[in-house]
Amino acid sequence: RAVGGAGSGCVLPVSFALAERWAPKAVEDPEDPEFAALTRQGPATVRCEVDAKxxxxxxxxxxxxxxxxxxxxxxEGFVAAERNTSAVAYRESRSGAGPVTEVTYTVRDAVAEESKEERAFAVATPKGTVIVHLGGLDTEEHRAMVPAYELARTTLRTR
Structure with missing residues (x-):
């Protein structure tokens, strides 16, 4: 099962395989300025959420x-727009679609008084750049979900 094509839950400039039981859903009206704080991060607009629940x-x-x-x-613009980041490390990597830039970093949650790991990869496509981001409730959850992230990266195809 893959996400990105027509009928997949989210139509995207890329497609990739989904981990078992992960559920994709398109973000409705991501351009609405009323919700910009939730749907924009730096140069990017969220288009799809693949739920791990x-x-x-x-x-x-x-x-x-x-x-x-x-x-x-x-x-870089995406990560710079995130607050309280540290240990930011970029690297060039490969995907099913060719070269990608990956980043791993830590985000400090001042309210919970803890830090958690996050990661993302970006690929340039003829329709613009696509960023696939993996967060999680905490570092333990994040690490448990890395296989789904790696599946997305390694099976990525531009459309």
Whole structure:
């Protein structure tokens, strides 16, 4: 089962395989300025949320799109827009669609007084840059969901 094509839950400039029982859902009206704080991060707008709850995890793979240009520049802008980040590490990697830029970083939650790991990859496509982000409730949940993230990265195809 894959997400990205017609009838998959989210129509995207890319497609990738979904981990078992993960459920994709398109974000409705992501361009609505009233919800910009939730639907925009730096240069990117969220388009799809792939929910891990049906698979027993607390978190999402979120797919964001940005304008045309360098995948790294879009990813750097995406991370820079996140508050309280540290240990930010970029690397060039491969995907099913070719080269991607990946990032791992830590986000400090001041309310919960704890830090958690996050990661994302970005790929430039003819329709703009796509960022696939994995968060999670906490670092333990995040690490448990990394196989779904890796499946998305390794099976990624541009459409």
């Amino acid at each position: 049906p698979a027993g995890h607390v978190g999402f793979l979120r797919v964001w799109t940005a304008g045309k240009g360098s995948a790294r520049a879009a990813l």
